[in-house]
Amino acid sequence: MAPPLDPRLVKRATATRGFLVAVVLTGIANACCIIVQAWLIAHAVAGVFGSGSTVFPGPLPGFGAYLAALAAVFVVRAGLSWLNPWLAHRASASVKSQLRADLMAARLTNPLDASTPSSTLIHLATQGLDALDGYFSKYLPQLVMAAFIPLLILAVVAGQDGESALIIAVTLPLIPLFMALIGITTREQVNRRLKYQNRLANHFADLVTGLPTLQVFGRARSQLKGLRITEQRSRIETMKTLRIAFLSGGVLELLATLSVALVAVTVGFRVVAGDLDLTTALFILVLAPEAYLPVRLVGVHFHDSADGTAAADAVLRIIEAAETPQAQPVTPPAPGATEIVFDRVSVRYPGTDRASLDNLSFTMRPGDVLALVGRSGAGKSTALNVLMGFVRPTSGSVRVGDADLSEVDLDAWRRQIAWVGQNPGMLRGTIASNVLLGYPGATKAQIREALDRAGGEELALDRPIADDGEGLSAGERRRVALARALLRIEFGGAQLLVLDEPTAGLDQATEAQAVAAVRAAGVGVVVVSHREALLRLADEMVSVGGDREQTAPVGGNEGVDDGTDA
Numbered sequence: 001m002a003p004p005l006d007p008r009l010v011k012r013a014t015a016t017r018g019f020l021v022a023v024v025l026t027g028i029a030n031a032c033c034i035i036v037q038a039w040l041i042a043h044a045v046a047g048v049f050g051s052g053s054t055v056f057p058g059p060l061p062g063f064g065a066y067l068a069a070l071a072a073v074f075v076v077r078a079g080l081s082w083l084n085p086w087l088a089h090r091a092s093a094s095v096k097s098q099l100r101a102d103l104m105a106a107r108l109t110n111p112l113d114a115s116t117p118s119s120t121l122i123h124l125a126t127q128g129l130d131a132l133d134g135y136f137s138k139y140l141p142q143l144v145m146a147a148f149i150p151l152l153i154l155a156v157v158a159g160q161d162g163e164s165a166l167i168i169a170v171t172l173p174l175i176p177l178f179m180a181l182i183g184i185t186t187r188e189q190v191n192r193r194l195k196y197q198n199r200l201a202n203h204f205a206d207l208v209t210g211l212p213t214l215q216v217f218g219r220a221r222s223q224l225k226g227l228r229i230t231e232q233r234s235r236i237e238t239m240k241t242l243r244i245a246f247l248s249g250g251v252l253e254l255l256a257t258l259s260v261a262l263v264a265v266t267v268g269f270r271v272v273a274g275d276l277d278l279t280t281a282l283f284i285l286v287l288a289p290e291a292y293l294p295v296r297l298v299g300v301h302f303h304d305s306a307d308g309t310a311a312a313d314a315v316l317r318i319i320e321a322a323e324t325p326q327a328q329p330v331t332p333p334a335p336g337a338t339e340i341v342f343d344r345v346s347v348r349y350p351g352t353d354r355a356s357l358d359n360l361s362f363t364m365r366p367g368d369v370l371a372l373v374g375r376s377g378a379g380k381s382t383a384l385n386v387l388m389g390f391v392r393p394t395s396g397s398v399r400v401g402d403a404d405l406s407e408v409d410l411d412a413w414r415r416q417i418a419w420v421g422q423n424p425g426m427l428r429g430t431i432a433s434n435v436l437l438g439y440p441g442a443t444k445a446q447i448r449e450a451l452d453r454a455g456g457e458e459l460a461l462d463r464p465i466a467d468d469g470e471g472l473s474a475g476e477r478r479r480v481a482l483a484r485a486l487l488r489i490e491f492g493g494a495q496l497l498v499l500d501e502p503t504a505g506l507d508q509a510t511e512a513q514a515v516a517a518v519r520a521a522g523v524g525v526v527v528v529s530h531r532e533a534l535l536r537l538a539d540e541m542v543s544v545g546g547d548r549e550q551t552a553p554v555g556g557n558e559g560v561d562d563g564t565d566a
Contacts, residue, residue: 006309006312006313006316008316008320009095009312009316014094014098016091016095018091019087019088019090019091019136019140020140020144022083022087023084023087023088023140023141023144023145024144024148026080026083026084026087026141027141027144027145027147027148027149028148028152029076029080030077030080030145030149031145031148031149031152031153032152033073033076033077033080034077034149034153034287034290035152035153035156035287036069036073037070037073037074037077037286038283038286038287038290039283040066040069040070040073041070041282041286042279042280042282042283042286043066043279044066044067044070045282046278046279046282047066084141085137085141088133088136088137088138088140088141089133089136089137091136092132092133092135092136092137095132095136096129096130096132099129099312099315099316099319100125100129102315102319103121103124103125103315103318103319104125105319105322106318106319106321106322107121107318107322109322110322110390110391116318117198117202117205118205119198119201119202119204119205120198120201120202121318122201123197123198123201124198124311124314124315124318125315127311128194128307128308128310128311128312128314128315129308129311129312129315130308131305131307131308131311132305132308132309132311132312133308134301134305134307134308135305135308135309135312138301138305139298139301139302139305140305142294142297142298142301143298145294146294146295146297146298149290149291149294150172150291150292150294150295153168153287153290153291154168154169154172154291156287157284157287157288157291160280160283160284161267161276161280161284163266163270164263164266164267164284164288167259167262167263167266168259168263168288168291168292171255171258171259171262172259172291172292172295174255174259175252175255175256175292175295175296175299176295178248178251178252178255178299189237189240189241189244190241190306190307190310191310192237193234193237193238193240193241193307194307194310194311194314196230196233196234196237197234199230199234200227200230200231200234203226203227203230204227207223207227241306248299252296252299252300253296256289256292256293256295256296259288259292260288260289260292263284263285263288264285264288267281267284267285268281329407329408329409329410329412330403330407330408330409331408331409331412332400332403332405332408332409332412332413332416333400333401333402333403334416334495335366335400335416335417335495335496335524336366336367336416336495336496336523336524337366337495338366338400338401339363339364339365339366339399339400339401340363340364340387340398340399340400340524341362341363341364341398341399341400342360342361342362342363342383342386342396342398343361343396343397343398343399344359344360344361344395344396344397345357345359345360345361345383345386345393345395345396345397345398346358346359346360346393346394346395346396347379347382347386347391347393347394348394355379355394356379356382357379357382357383357386357393357544358379358545359396360379360383360396360542360544361396362540362542364524364526364540365539366524367523367524368524368525368539368540369518369524369525369527369537369538369539369540370524370525370526370527370538370539370540370541370542371527371528371529371534371535371537371538371540371541371542372384372526372527372528372541372542372544373528373530373535373541373542373543373544374543374544374545375545378544378545379544379545380500380528380544381422381500381528383528383544384498384500384526384528386398386405387405387498387526388413388414388417388419388498389405389410389413389414392406400413415492415493415494416493416494416495416496417494417496417497417498418438418484418485418486418488418489418492418494418496418497418498418523419485419497419498419499420478420481420482420484420485420497420498420499420500420502421481421500422500422501422504422528423477424469424477424478424480424481425468425469426465426468426469426472426477426480427465428465428466428467429464429465430461430462430463430464430465431451431456431459431460431461431462431463431465431480432444432447432461432462433465434465434480434484435447435450435451435461435480435483435484435487436487437484438450438483438484438485438486438487438488438491438492439487439488439490439491439492441491442487442491444461446487446490446491447461447483447487448461450483450484450486450487450490451479451480451483453483453486453513453516453517453520454479454480454482454483454486454513454514454517455479455482455506455509455510455511455513455514455517456476456479456480456483459476459479459480473505474504474505475505475506475507475510478502478503478504478505478506478514479506479510479514481502482502482514482517482518485497485499486517486521489521489522489523494523495523495524496523496524496525496526497518497521497523497524497525497526498525498526498527499518499525499526499527499528499529499534500527500528501528501529501530501531502514502518502527502529502534503515503529503531503533503534504529504531511531511533512533515533515534515537518534518537519537525537
């Protein structure tokens with residue numbers, strides 16, 4: 001079970017620290033107001049019934065003075081009641097913003113990490129973290145008040161009546177004890193509910209993404225049954241959580257009520273027996289419920305915070321997993337002036353029983369065109385991801401000149417790389433805005449020239465692109481991505497071109513233009529391809545998934561076995 005105040009939240013969210021200090025101060029002020037309020041009520045009521053209580057020393061005589069003082073205390077308490085939620089919402093908004101930024105940074109550090117599906121990340125970053133409002137606005141303020149108010153009240157009661165203080169001191173710890181037992185069960189149940197909510201989100205996202213395929217094969221309606229089962233399970237887990245919340249709230253209410261009743265009965269008997277005066281008895285009776293109230297409300301508001309803390313815990317685990325202890329990063333050397341060496345590099349993803357890349361070694365000289373060949377699934381794309389720093393080798397090393405790639409500043413390293421992926425990412429906007437990602441300062445003429453060199457003469461710059469490149473064919477996407485890479489090389493200072501099947505889906509004429517553009521780029525190239533036209537460019541070819549390394553002169557690679565059928 002996580003601690004009531006997660007130290008990771010305090011460490012990461014600077015707004016939390018100031019908020020905690022403010023809550024402590026307002027909690028102490030609120031406790032003082034409660035004690036003064038109880039004292040005023042006791043003396044006012046006792047005065048009305050002629051108990052001989054002392055006259056309130058104030059500007060107004062008698063009973064009116066008590067009422068005026070009570071009104072002032074109520075105003076102060078109302079102000080504190082307004083201040084706490086205001087501070088809480090400010091802190092909550094700041095913490096959520098910081099956690100979302102850290103989550104995005106963690107994802108950008110390893111964008112190819114498939115351990116957490118995108119739909120789960122979306123759920124955690126939106127609805128999940130939004131539930132932190134209950135943690136900051138209700139649970140955390142009440143937790144701080146529960147640490148101060150009962151102790152102050154207990155000290156005041158002990159100064160007035162030792163027997164009542166003893167009863168409160170014995171019964172008060174029972175509430176946190178029951179809260180701890182309830183909290184363990186609730187935490188497990190909330191984590192189960194979050195798991196099923198994430199499963200429902202992933203299931204729905206998969207169905208939406210694969211709907212065309214399901215419709216083609218006539219399986220769309222059959223998937224509704226599985227979706228209903230997942231939704232039903234999520235609903236059941238939600239109702240179980242609510243049931244625990246209601247039952248635990250009832251238990252805490254009963255325990256607090258019985259404790260206050262025990263104090264009231266003993267005080268009543270002693271007042272009747274003449275062992276306790278009415279003013280002191282009323283003072284204790286008014287204070288006793290206030291001693292239990294903060295602790296009881298902590299248990300009630302715990303359920304308001306459970307969803308948010310569970311989501312925050314999941315987010316923090318993702319963030320921490322992306323953080324690796326690293327010394328001051330080394331400035332990477334220019335890839336256009338130094339060798340790149342793969343030394344027995346292997347990659348094995350968690351939860352898999354086979355290596356995605358096994359014992360790959362090669363040396364790439366500056367300015368060379370190096371082709372990675374091999375059967376599908378041999379690890380060629382994984383090798384490119386290792387080269388760009390998206391995947392860390394399980395064993396072996398990658399060296400750029402004298403520097404190990406694991407020690408260099410990856411942002412600086414990637415700024416020297418132009419990349420055309422197997423499935424190029426496209427953002428909502430236009431073709432021009434997507435090409436501009438290669439070099440944001442490019443002019444329209446430069447964008448047009450890059451597109452023409454990539455074989456995209458017919459692509460209009462102002463042609464709109466929907467989310468995820470909808471509206472572009474696979475070949476058009478690759479041409480836009482290649483134009484983006486060429487722009488980055490010519491104007492952005494990139495010195496290494498990384499290509500993963502850049503001409504797949506292109507006709508021969510367009511492919512010839514793309515190959516010519518790659519040849520004219522004038523930088524080192526690492527290419528993965530099964531197309532003979534690109535392989536002819538290679539100064540060196542490396543077999544991935546095999547035990548051989550081949551070198552062939554430019555233009556002499558026809559018929560090289562790349563693990564595929566012609």
